Amino acid sequence: MIRIEKVSFGYGEEKNTLHDFSLLIPSGKCILLCGESGCGKTTVTKLINGLIPHFTENSTLKGDVVVEGVRVPEAELYVLAKHIGSVFQNPKSQFFNLDTDSELAFGLENEGMAPELMKDRLAATVESLQIQKLMHRNIFSLSGGEKQTLAFASVYAMNPAVFVLDEPTANLDEAAIGRLREQIALLKQQGHTVVIGEHRLYFLAGLIDRAIYIKDGFLNQVFTGEEFWKLPDKVRAHMGLRSLVPTELHLPEVRRASDDLYVKGLVVEGLTCGYRKQPAVFDNLSFTAVPGEVLAITGPNGTGKTTLTRTLCGLLKEQSGKILLDGRLLSVKERRRESFLVMQDVNHQLFYDSVWNECEQAAGTQDGAIEAVLQSFDLLSFKDRHPMALSGGQKQRLAAATAVLSGKRLLIFDEPTSGLDYRHMMEVSAMVRRMAAEGHIVLVVSHDKEFMRCTCDRVLRI
Amino acid sequence: MGAEKNRRVSMDPRSGLFLLIMANVVAFTQDSLKMELGWIGLLILLFLLCGCISAGIKYGLVFLAVLAIQWYVLPVSPKIIATSFSIFANYARRMFPCLMVGHLMVKTISLRRFIVGMRKLHVPQKLMIPISVTLRYFPAIREEAGHIRDAMRLRNIRGMEMMEAMIVPLMISASETAEELSAAAVTRGIENPAPKTSVIRLHMGPLDWICIVLSIAFAAAAVIM
């Protein structure tokens, strides 16, 4: 059982992230924490698993948190770990080891469990979650979804009474989200208490006992599972929440390469790409993308979306086939000049010490345009700020601004909406559509059907 | 390192470390060519026994090449080359056995077994945790650097600017990973002061004891002679 009583919490001198928050979660229930970005749901998950206050500096905590009879602020984290298991959102940075077997046993080794018991528990975990294919492997060879499954399994092996999941689907594709749903269903069946903070809601239908809507650090509303899923679409959009039902994507197919290779836009013909010493990732791919249209590129992981985008950007040489822009065949170098990739982790592509300097490098000789471009991206008031001090959305816009200033024709966005709430997803959608309207050729790689439906004109399924 | 390798025979990490220490002693004190050849020959035999046949042969050939360079090539080389390389060749020759033992350990002992071995030797947790993280972060550095390099190419950042440009994203990413990895580790009990256990069982086999005895013999002989 989880009892949060009149908790107020804040970092340093900033405004409190939680105000007078009280919540009682009976054992065995599955609870959803939802709300807009920054509403405080992550803070609540941290209250439960003890990261607040043990992991935070310069913070003030008032009120009481008791989980499974243990007062969280007073217990050691490693004691709490036996009762509360936590799964986080970034698969890349959750694993401690280099091989999967060690990672699975990590929690049990820390507990000091006897080796015979450990062996049985590990075997039971592998069986229960059906993860035989993940065993005896190098973690770096796992896909994002497999890594998240391993992270979950590592916690599952410890068999805590309570599971806390903080936006676990942020970086997952549909298949992986489906697997996560099964895992949560299994937890429910076994009587664990599950608390999930999430933006993506559709996959939880039928699993949730209560939905807690948090707004500005206050507990705003409590719904039963049924009530929540009956919310009318307008209401849930007003609440800033993502779709409650799976989105169907009915976009027209991508334009195929016509006989006319001199069409204005990007023409890909017979493209085969792969890496050295390995079989081709995809074969004989042909399509056309024109300026003014947003093309979605979607498909299960591992089928070549990344390879395609890297090839289009000139970061990878094609094995065979042609890539033409406005009728002109592009070499690898020329592709790099004409295209830009806004990466999933924008932190990799911001280098300078101020927004203005970042744009100056991108604009080169065209620096007269910087002010206007920054204004159009709503970044002009931040021109002296260090890029790394911006919010995620602002960084994304800055990366796009550098692309515009470098005069790039082809813009590719890689998973621009992972982990975004409804409002921010719509803002990204507006930005992407504006790029297309201004004459760029825009490609978007995404799993986010809700986003693709309101942003994209055509879809290429790989 | 990847999963457990299927070796015919494998060394215990503890005897591996002991061998390394003895190799260090021999490196500092030995003077006789016969002993040197005997020692290296023995190590090559160890390589073969542990299944690293091609590596063992390569090391043998490289050692002969180093000897040849020292005896035949350098004395008749132009001064610049001779002075440049003879100190290094001498150092390489002395360190050769250490390098061989190190290579053998890296290739035949998985990181998982190595860590269990270190725990058995009562290496403190406060050292084990950072070392594990360091080793685990090397491949991540490569991945991150790859993405950053791609981004730099797209922005046409070249030459000396690349060095400064690389730093900020790399450090930001390191800071974030430190935060996230710590959260995932402490919520799985890494700070537990109780001794950590493992399903891996280590035991010293006949090969280990033979290595230990022979290496003591060589080290003693090197010191005495």
Next chain:
Amino acid sequence: MSNSTNGKMLKGKDLITIGIFSAIYFVINFIFMLLSGFHPMIWILMPAFIALFSGIPFMLMCAKVQKPGAVLLMGAITALIYFVTGQFTVIILATFVIACALGEIVRSATKYNSFRGNAIAFVCFSLGMTGSPLPIWLMRERFLAQISEQGMPADYIEVLEAVSSPGMLIVLFVAPIIGAIIGAFITKSMFKKHFSKAGIV
């Protein structure tokens, strides 16, 4: 459990932070170490080159872990990786322990939160890598005996004698100090330019 300062004991987060920045330090260190095989002079100056370029991970770690033991661990990790892979002798363990002990004393005296204190600790720490070329002097007689056996002409031997002379030993220890001081200045400007503004310090 206080949440303002977790005392002076290294906790899980500190240890992991130390591990990550040590990895970055090691990569920088290793790159220069590889280059030093080309000429003994480069090898002798190698600790200085490393000191020039490795200030950032060191100082960032110091900023994040304001407790005793961080410097010692970064040094221990570096030395152990080099030792266990057989690239350097046990001497490097000794030089790093001494260098790090000095660094820790300095940090303790400057209360762990002064950039200047951490920079001085960095100078001490950078002396750790001198353990790599140091065997040249420790095994000098053996080395000179061996090369004259090989049949090297006398004037070569003279040059090699000069390279491994006591004068060079002084260069070995002074160069990293200079390198580290310059490296600390470079790091300070990077901190001002980037890391403070980005909010990670």
